[in-house]
Amino acid sequence: MPTPSPAPGPTPSPAVVRVADVPGRVAATLDAMGDVLDELGGLFAEAGEELALVGGPVRDAMLGRSHHDLDFTTSARPDVTERLLKKFAGGATWDMGRAFGTIGARRGDWVVEVTTYRSESYDPSSRKPEVDFGDSLEGDLGRRDFTVNAMAVRLPGREVEDPFGGVVDLVQQVLRTPGTPEDSFTDDPLRMMRAARFAAQLGFDVAPEVVTAMTAMAERISIVSAERVRDELVKLVCAPYPRRGLALLVDTGLADHVLPELPALALERDEHHRHKDVYEHTLTVLEQAIDLEHRLGDGPDFVARFAALMHDVGKPRTRRFLDDGTVTFHHHDVVGAKITRKRMKALRFSGDEIDAVAKLVELHLRFHGYGTGEWTDSAVRRYVRDAGDQLERLHVLTRADCTTRNRRKAERLRRTYDDLEARIERLSEAEELASLRPDLDGNQIMEILGIGPGREVGQAYQFLLDLRIEEGPKSADEARAALLAWWEQRAV
Known part of the structure; x- marks a missing residue:
């Protein structure tokens, strides 16, 4: 594990919420959305229909965060919703979610989705939820995943509805289900993945009874489509606290079904016999890659993060014990790239994403041969050529892949990689390495x-x-x- 990163800064803490602060935060945030909320509320009320802002926008309003993507629920059936949204958005609507009761619209920077009151559940052998329209706001809130997402603001009057204690759970920073978690996860097993995702997004704890149900029902996630699992996994990995969510997947056994390569790492010790096994090392590398991803631009970089998560998945298959008691993992980079491709294909990732992550996994040890700078210019050119358009991400992954506590070693490795990057920059300026081609076409x-x-x-x-x-x-x-x-x- 060759290269260090700077010591990570302190992990940001989840937003603190006090009950006394909630009314003021909600009022201020709703005022910022006022034009949209009041107009939509008025349109539906004039049509004799109920409308309420629900889900994440309400939760985040209590945290003082505003949204431009708004979710609503309504008593109106989809045909009525579509007619009313066309008045609101001037015809800019879509109905890809009509089968689930959802109609969407855009006006300027605002994106709204309005869904008919509903309840849904899974047939034990089906991968798709069965949707039934409901007839009340409280009934609709009762079928939602967690209490912090089961609050609503009725429109146009802006009355807050919190039938399941979501405000209290928001203050206590805990994820609970409106009903029993067993019923909730039976209705939609993907909610188990969502528990891990929201733990990663919000930094909240998951209630003990929810963890117990997730553990007992983990195998049920297998009936959910790969695409839905993939989407939740991407959101989790790109969240502010991915270690929380990933640890929950592993501890409950869900990872055995959706990302089995991750818990497998917990059985391996790293080749240096350090205090961390490969699983803990991997989570640390992920966090250190996050600390460095400002080099890649704004926002979370899924490819870099997932490459950090998968970079050592070849170790379980390549572990060998030598006579002197040491352990080797020869070619785990190549083996890991193949494993990564197989897993990402199973999760229905795009070909470009698979190629990018697999390339980073395969190349993550390449710098190890650099020594103290002995590479020739040709070796540096080949490093750049092989990395291709993933070179900047490779810099991030390679620097992150050092969890040594030996400060002297970490500093030496950092300086050595600094030297390699400086050589790449010098050669790039002289030879246009990024577009390396033969001298004749x-x-x-x-x-x-x-x-x-x-x-x-x-x-x-x-x-x-x-x-x-x-x-x-x-x-x-x-x-x-x-x-x-x-x-x-x-x-x-």
């Missing part, structure tokens, strides 16, 4: 060799590319001479 190769399109052109192109990596840029005459010499030698 395909048309020039065919003209010089007197051949047409075909496999031989590709072979000549690869020869010139390897020559460019090994020896740096050449003039057109030098490249022509090298190509002809290679061609003649090939014909012998």
